[in-house]
Amino acid sequence: MTERVYLSAPDVGAAEEACLVEALRSGWIAPLGPDVDSFEQEMAQRIGRRYGVALSSGTAALHLALLSKGIGPGDIVLTSTMTFAATANAIVYTGAEPYFIDCLPDTGNMDPSLLREALQDLVEAGERVQAIVPVDLLGKSANYSEIQAIAEEYKVPLIVDAAESLGAKHEGKPAGAWGDIAVFSFNGNKIMTTSGGGMLLTDDEDVAAKVRYLATQARQPVVHYEHVDIGYNYRLSNLLAAIGRAQLVRLDEMIAKRRQHREAYKQLIAGVHGVSIFGGEDDQNDNCWLTSLLIDPSIAGFHAADLSAELSMQNIESRPLWKPMHVQPVFADARRLVNGSSEQLFKTGLTLPSGSAMTVQTFKRVQDAIATFFESRCSV
Structure with a gap:
């Protein structure tokens, strides 16, 4: 049988191999290291954000983005219905309720008029809408000029699922530059990959710090292992970050x-x-x-x-x-x-x-x- 043609196979070669070998030889094999730090800085610079946090997946980034905003049981998160399950799953992980908003037929992205209608009805009913999570479909940014204005009007945090849209733009601003927080995925089929991985981007120092804390098992800064919060093993490894740095150049x-x-x-x-x-x-x-x-x-x-x-x-x-x-x-x-x-x-x-x-x-x-x-x- 002829070789299978995939929708989006990883595009890796000599540049990625060289960076991976260099990271291996550096001795930074354990989870964090200089390539993670540099990858975060380079991604933040590319998008025009102050902070980047490299994580194990885009799903992990979404989960921690929601937790960083205090979202939990009893809260409602408005999100796109036209998306992969990871978006909705991350909301459910927090105990919150996903409320699905349909799309514009020409883009597949969240319909701002439906968002406004749902938000207004829920707020008038006294329900707790604590976040809006639009999804950029197949590499096309949603209409953030309208969606962000609605979020600001209702004072609801905007968390952008830009898992599929790295390198895209809306009104001259890069995908990931909109919203309070944005997340990317570096899964094997994405526009660039770290095999598995993701990135959370924000301009809020407190959010970045909380996400780093939760992603490293919520360890307290003491010599022994001390925990006062439930944490997660969500950090990206130094080796995968090295691949990501080569991919970002390309x-x-x-x-x-x-x-x-x-x-x-x-x-x-x-x-x-x-x-x-x-x-x-x-x-x-x-x-x-x-x-x-x-x-x-x-x-x-x-x-x-x-x-x-x-x-x-x-x-x-x-x-x-x-x-x-x-x-x-x-x-x-x-x-x-x-x-x-x-x-x-x-x-x-x-x-x-x-x-x-x-x-x-x-x-x-x-x-x-x-x-x-x-x-x-x-x-x-």
């Missing part, structure tokens, strides 16, 4: 490669009726982490699942857009304010291989498979 190069794939997909579907690039009409500020098609079967004559099945036969990975949290069995009883947009995107969206590690030959294989399917199934 970030713009990797984004450019993904954008090339995005533009090639646009050309591939040009003139194919009923097929469009999700968010493609306004993507100049995106990081193009993943490129997805939207397929209207009433026009195209086929469903997203049909193309996915054909790609699977060619050993090429594809995937629907996120299944909304409010239709996930685990959150079936969760409160939500929805307009149907996220469910429609889940039904009609298909994500294609987008990784910067793909060779020219590999990407051509994907293009040829899609083009052949189009020729057999629809009129151009």
Whole structure:
């Protein structure tokens, strides 16, 4: 069988190997070390934040972001329904209640008008809304100029889940520069990776200090092990931070490669009726982490699942857009304010291989498979 093509395989090479070997030879093998410190500083500088805290995952960063704001049982956190489960799970870890807000159909990101409506209704009902957690979908920043204004009006902390949007911008500001706190993920499939890992960014010194404290098992600054709070083993290792530093240097190069794939997909579907690039009409500020098609079967004559099945036969990975949290069995009883947009995107969206590690030959294989399917199934 031909080699499998993944949606977003890690893009690592000689630069990452050299940094990892250097970190190994330095002797800083145990969790923290100089590469962690430098990675935090370099990430904060890139985004324009005062403080960065390197953590074991984006989920850990979300969890500690919420805890740093005192969120717990009895609190409500408004969040995007169009997201991966980690966003909602982190809220549940604290004992708070996730309340799901639907998206704008053209971006998949939180609809500010629905956010305002839900927030107003909950506040008027006397309920404790303690945070807003929007999610940047597939590398496109949410409308933070509106969302942040709403958060400030209601005096609710804004925690930005920018796990997918490192390198993107909104109104000239980098993803991660908006909100009280922002978090990134460096999971193996993200735009840059540390194998597993994440980063919390903030301008609040007290928040950064509390997150560092909680992430290192809440150890008190004494010779023996002393604990007055429940802590977590959430820090990023020095070795993984070394990989992250090399990846950060290459970030713009990797984004450019993904954008090339995005533009090639646009050309591939040009003139194919009923097929469009999700968010493609306004993507100049995106990081193009993943490129997805939207397929209207009433026009195209086929469903997203049909193309996915054909790609699977060619050993090429594809995937629907996120299944909304409010239709996930685990959150079936969760409160939500929805307009149907996220469910429609889940039904009609298909994500294609987008990784910067793909060779020219590999990407051509994907293009040829899609083009052949189009020729057999629809009129151009």
